[in-house]
Amino acid sequence: MTTRSYGQFCGLARALDAVGDRWNLLIVRELLPGPMRYGELVAALGGIATNLLADRLRSLESAGVVERRLGETGGVTYALTPWGGELREAIEALVRWSTPLMVTGRDDDSFQPRWLAVALPALLNGRTSKTPAELGIDVPGLFMTLRIDKDGPHVTLAPDRRPATILEGQPEVVLGLAAGAITIDQALSGATVHGDRQVLATVLPGAQA
CATH class of the missing domain: 3.30.1050.10 (SCP2 sterol-binding domain)
Structure with missing residues (x-):
């Protein structure tokens, strides 16, 4: 898989190399409460093409952010690795930062x-x-x-x-x-x-x- 990189020796740039592509942080958001099956991710992320979701999951697996696990009733689930779970702090900070963007309401x-x-x-x-x-x-x-x-x-x-x-x-x-x-x-x-x-x-x- 070809991985795009900013080519900068900077923590932010390298973090964005791993999770900065569109949909990546939303996938992490879905997995923060717990593991999910592929079909559950498709439904929760409504609007993402299935081939793009598969690509993003492969990318996040390759980066060490996401891993596959055996579900309780069989089948594969996707979960955050311990390192991937550390993104909670960054995501929560963005949620707080977004407050002025949320006061306009849900709209459509x-x-x-x-x-x-x-x-x-x-x-x-x-x-x-x-x-x-x-x-x-x-x-x-x-x-x-x-x-x-x-x-x-x-x-x-x-x-x-x-x-x-x-x-x-x-x-x-x-x-x-x-x-x-x-x-x-x-x-x-x-x-x-x-x-x-x-x-x-x-x-x-x-x-x-």
Whole structure:
């Protein structure tokens, strides 16, 4: 496989040699919550040609970012290597940086609920609580839990149990509260809180107002 390179002895340039091609970081985003099958990646990345996805996966494998694994029920899954997983910090920084680009709204852009598992820890980076607080987040297509404790935010997709407090609404509302861009009063026009609002205030910045 021919690998394009900037030909520069610079950490940023060499990082972009490995993951800078179009779709590469979005593939990493999909794999941050856990391994996925090829068909799941095609569906989640809607718009990518299957031959291009195959090419990008080969490139990321060659770079040591992605590896193939045997799935629990057989078949091949794609997962991040430990080194590939270290891209979380860079991706979360880009998510935070993108906040001014997100306030214009969704428009006709596609959205996958799974993306919240990457966005929420990024937006809540540095937020801690001496007393752990756990919030269920129920958006169309997915249920997850968001926990804040002394170590920061943690997201669990499709948890085994549901916490006592649940925020049910559209993903735009959840993102707005996490970014502190909207208040809970504004959010309630498109969301419902089941349980203790104090838990919501502990977990999401916008819910404090």
